[in-house]
Amino acid sequence: MQHIRVTAAIIVDNGRILATQRHDHDATGGKWEFPGGKIEPGETPEACLRRELREELDVDAEIGELFMETTHAYPSKTVELLVYRAAIRAGTIVLHAHQAHRWMMIDELGQLDWLAADWPIVTKIQSDFIEH
Ligand SMILES: Nc1nc2c([nH]c(=O)n2[C@H]2C[C@H](O)[C@@H](COP(=O)(O)OP(=O)(O)OP(=O)(O)O)O2)c(=O)[nH]1
Numbered sequence: 866m867q868h869i870r871v872t873a874a875i876i877v878d879n880g881r882i883l884a885t886q887r888h889d890h891d892a893t894g895g896k897w898e899f900p901g902g903k904i905e906p907g908e909t910p911e912a913c914l915r916r917e918l919r920e921e922l923d924v925d926a927e928i929g930e931l932f933m934e935t936t937h938a939y940p941s942k943t944v945e946l947l948v949y950r951a952a953i954r955a956g957t958i959v960l961h962a963h964q965a966h967r968w969m970m971i972d973e974l975g976q977l978d979w980l981a982a983d984w985p986i987v988t989k990i991q992s993d994f995i996e997h
């Protein structure tokens with residue numbers, strides 16, 4: 866089965882975490898995720914995530930520590946997710962790859978219809994995420 870490595874960002878602002886919604890016309894349309902994308906050959910995860918945040922949100926971000934790694938087997942592919950903390954350093958969000966975004970309080974995160982691979986991330990954020 867296809868195995869892909871994907872980076873995703875936990876971006877916090879004012880105590881809220883950024884969630885982005887995939888386009889309805891995508892295979893997983895309407896689901897929520899953390900912005901990011903596939904690591905290209907020769908690219909470090911951090912460089913990938915900076916590139917993805919520029920491409921998808923139009924922002925310059927500083928990538929912080931690795932928050933967690935999680936792997937999920939979908940019917941058609943296995944996704945290995947590398948989840949980093951990140952902070953926006955410049956720019957204002959303009960959505961180039963998503964249909965919506967929301968800034969969520971940590972205790973509200975469970976209200977969204979997340980991609981299946983993201984539930985362990987949501988659970989870990991709610992159990993041991995420390996803002997700093
Ligand atoms: N970015 C992101 N992808 C996720 C998350 N959870 C999850 O299962 N995925 C899956 C969905 C996709 O099958 C895969 C990569 O997603 P992607 O569509 O963002 O990849 P990309 O930005 O490189 O986009 P593209 O150039 O392939 O269109 O990872 C998540 O929280 N964030």
Ligand SMILES: [Mg+2]
Nearest residue numbers: 900901902962
């Ligand atoms: Mg993406």
